[in-house]
Amino acid sequence: MGHQTRFGSLQNYEKGGIQTINDDPRNYAFSNIFEVAARSQPWEKVAVARNLKYVLEAIRAEDTSPWYAASHDEVATVMDGEVEIRLVKLENPLVAEDHEGTTMLEGNPKGKPMGHIVARRGHMALLPKGAAYQFRAARPGVILLQTIKGDLTIERWKEICQK
């Protein structure tokens, strides 16, 4: 008999949970990426994991995002849907080297087009340092972003985590 691999999606996810024996469930900051994205506005960057300055953000991908850049690499994994990523090599660095996290750019970036990526569920894409990037999603999807806590990171642990 074949095995069926189960993934989650915005439309179809089932949460597990923390069963405490002698503990506080808040120690585990338990949430679900799809639930967080389902309750988010498009392109909100909601931290679902934080390890000191580093974060993993759940992003609801829908329509066209602003342009972003960072002083370091970032990594986007599409957890649901299809996302187009456009990349532009910036003529001049728009983010200071010591400024960490994602920065939103005003308008369109100046620079040379680097190319674009069309990523679907389970695909991982590099958002390279020195590039501006923009996401597009014709239908709602979910991105898990590996980055550093920045100006755009939203922390709403009390709303998203098991208590």
Add this chain to the structure above:
Amino acid sequence: MATTNQVGVNQHGYRTFQIGHFSFSRDEYFAHIEWPGGSHLMPVDRFLKALMRDVAWNFFYGIVNFDEIFGTTNHYGTVDIFAGLYNAGYRAQKKEYVENLDSVKARSIFEEMLDDWTVEGFDPFAAPAETGSAFGPKKGNNTRAVKRARVVAKRMAGMKGDTPLRNDQNGFPVNRQFQDVAQDEPEVHAEPGFEDEVHAFNFFGYLSRSDVTWNPSVCSAVKDSLVCPTTEEFALPVIHGNDRVEWFIQLSDEIQWEIADRDSGAPRARAVMKPGDVAAMPADIRHQGFSPKRSMLLVWENADPSLPELYARKKLKPNPVDF
């Protein structure tokens, strides 16, 4: 006492090893461990599966409990080898024993032991349904299997000069339990001159082709933030004690975790994780996972080398966020 590696070959055909004052021998069914004032035995399949991870991970982050008695604690340059150190019963009677040793030397002897004690047909990295028996007298070896290196991407898997992707041609067919995982690749359209920077790959497809279980391997890095996915089936062969916070993101299927106090082993919680679930593993716990079907788990680590001391000195709280 000098650290030596080979004491001899016993009647079962296996070499006996000594590390510091610990001695290790195996017979047809068990690994025997002795130290001044005590001894312990473990089923040899369980011992070899734990030893495989400890060697491949270079003692990993924090504590690798082979079982409730024996294990190692990584001090990143040196390693503690212990018996009863994280067992409340042993500690209460002051029966624990620990030696601090040079990591390179200890690992070297562990590697020799793993190679000598792993018989033909047994793969300690494989799921139980995918490997033969560890038991019996010495018969051949499986050096190819026990010498597998843990994948460590410097920037992202598949980039030029980085760890390669997996495919049929390089010996990584899709696992029997992931036959339904999509193998389509992302569309990557790089302008001339940017071929090495515009990069994406099928991450889930890559994981579906992993030939090992319970082996977090670095797939992407943002400074000290390491995405370490792994495929899991049956039971984690070690009980991992944290020296820092780590996070689990369940990518597919389900894993259940038994979570206990790191130092005493007293039960604290259970976690049931389904696709999309995210949970922190605090810095003061130990955990063991159970995966009824082969599943994909993203283990997320902060590799900042200053963290173990900061947590040990209570400069950082064991839980990652307050709310």
